[in-house]
Amino acid sequence: MRNYKYLIVGSSVAAVSAVKALRKADPDGSLAIISEELNPTYSRPLIYELLCKKMKEKEITFCEPGFFNIFKVEPILGIKALSLHTGACNVHLSNGEEIGYGKLLIATGGKPIAPPVQGVDLKNVFTFTSLGDVKKMGRSLSGVQTCLVIGGGLIGLQVSEAFLKMGKKVHIVELLDRLLAPILDKEGSAIAQEVLTRQGAIIHTSVAAQEILGGKNKKVRAVKLSNGEEIPADLVVLAVGVRPNTELVKGVNITVNKGILVDKHMETSLKGLFAAGDEVGGMPWSASPGAFTMGWRAGEMAAQEACRQKQFFDVSPTHTDALGRLIQRMTGNGHGHTWHEAEIAIQNIVDYYADHFRSEKMLQRVLHRAP
Numbered sequence: 001m002r003n004y005k006y007l008i009v010g011s012s013v014a015a016v017s018a019v020k021a022l023r024k025a026d027p028d029g030s031l032a033i034i035s036e037e038l039n040p041t042y043s044r045p046l047i048y049e050l051l052c053k054k055m056k057e058k059e060i061t062f063c064e065p066g067f068f069n070i071f072k073v074e075p076i077l078g079i080k081a082l083s084l085h086t087g088a089c090n091v092h093l094s095n096g097e098e099i100g101y102g103k104l105l106i107a108t109g110g111k112p113i114a115p116p117v118q119g120v121d122l123k124n125v126f127t128f129t130s131l132g133d134v135k136k137m138g139r140s141l142s143g144v145q146t147c148l149v150i151g152g153g154l155i156g157l158q159v160s161e162a163f164l165k166m167g168k169k170v171h172i173v174e175l176l177d178r179l180l181a182p183i184l185d186k187e188g189s190a191i192a193q194e195v196l197t198r199q200g201a202i203i204h205t206s207v208a209a210q211e212i213l214g215g216k217n218k219k220v221r222a223v224k225l226s227n228g229e230e231i232p233a234d235l236v237v238l239a240v241g242v243r244p245n246t247e248l249v250k251g252v253n254i255t256v257n258k259g260i261l262v263d264k265h266m267e268t269s270l271k272g273l274f275a276a277g278d279e280v281g282g283m284p285w286s287a288s289p290g291a292f293t294m295g296w297r298a299g300e301m302a303a304q305e306a307c308r309q310k311q312f313f314d315v316s317p318t319h320t321d322a323l324g325r326l327i328q329r330m331t332g333n334g335h336g337h338t339w340h341e342a343e344i345a346i347q348n349i350v351d352y353y354a355d356h357f358r359s360e361k362m363l364q365r366v367l368h369r370a371p
């Protein structure tokens with residue numbers, strides 16, 4: 001059985017960031033990454049560009065060429081981690097192999113939610129969160145004239161825009177009374193709706209998709225809405241959100257509540273078992289950090305036990321950027337948040353980080369980078 005000092009399951013944003021942090025503290029400890037994807041280090045926000053053929057697969061990676069070699073990582077790609085055995089400290093893989101670990105980071109990310117409607121298993125029904133989705137969809141698009149997207153959030157609108165650029169007729173079905181409701185105020189939603197309508201999208205709000213109807217060869221032919229309307233469509237995208245992917249820890253004795261629960265060191269309720277990224281749910285941070293920041297912290301903490309005693313958190317570009325991004329997000333046009341709300345959010349982060357920055361001066365320097 002292969003055995004590694006550090007093992008990571010998942011190889012996306014959180015995992016890559018953890019590797020980089022970990023290598024700063026432990027340049028040579030044996031380290032392997034398991035990913036069910038063959039090309040895992042790509043940017044999900046850029047799969048839209050791939051679908052529109054504006055970028056090629058190799059252009060949407062967020063890692064430097066030779067990442068695995070540079071950071072001395074053994075890649076185990078195209079293979080799924082099926083089960084985790086914390087007593088024996090090993091992971092069973094889909095190719096029958098068992099891999100042992102000293103410390104394990106779970107970075108299995110999110111999984112698209114399937115809405116509770118009939119017909120989701122028909123042909124030409126897709127999700128839009130991975131390279132695999134884009135490839136499958138790309139193979140089916142040639143005869144398609146009308147696409148129907150269930151969900152008017154960020155992912156739904158991205159894929160809708162791609163279809164519009166390809167000259168397809170697009171329907172967007174949104175349960176709430178406006179698009180992008182969780183992140184935009186009413187004015188912002190109205191702008192988004194107007195822009196998409198001008199591009200040709202037909203938007204249905206305050207209505208649910210009730211059933212996806214199949215035709216010949218079990219292919220989609222229409223979608224029935226809760227208001228009784230039946231909209232003909234030959235391709236459907238399910239874009240109703242993503243949930244934490246906690247499959248691997250099913251039956252493992254750690255605390256899971258929607259997502260995997262971690263402490264401020266990104267450690268789960270089991271010592272030596274860390275989690276970072278979209279599969280994490282609920283953490284003692286005032287503002288929820290992104291996968292990159294979580295991964296960095298998990299990597300630091302897995303490799304550097306000493307950090308715990310020293311009680312400081314190195315000021316790295318990750319943390320300064322995270323603050324900057326938060327501020328931009330909260331104060332950006334149409335986001336429905338005021339500076340005052342942004343200040344409260346920042347203060348919450350500051351309260352948390354205050355323990356970890358080595359001096360007040362350093363903290364001030366970070367905050368002054370804010371626009």
Ligand SMILES: Cc1cc2nc3c(=O)[nH]c(=O)nc-3n(C[C@H](O)[C@H](O)[C@H](O)COP(=O)(O)OP(=O)(O)OC[C@H]3O[C@@H](n4cnc5c(N)ncnc54)[C@H](O)[C@@H]3O)c2cc1C
Binds near residue numbers: 035046109158279
């Ligand atoms: C279309 C789209 C647009 C987005 N736009 C933005 C944006 O603009 N801004 C933003 O901040 N975020 C955006 N996001 C979200 C962002 O991409 C995610 O937050 C981020 O990718 C999460 O990273 P992660 O490391 O947690 O895991 P993920 O990126 O979810 O990756 C997890 C990886 O683990 C693998 N895996 C899972 N289980 C196993 C297993 N058992 N064995 C082996 N491998 C496994 C998966 O195949 C996958 O490769 C977008 C997402 C999508 C889909």
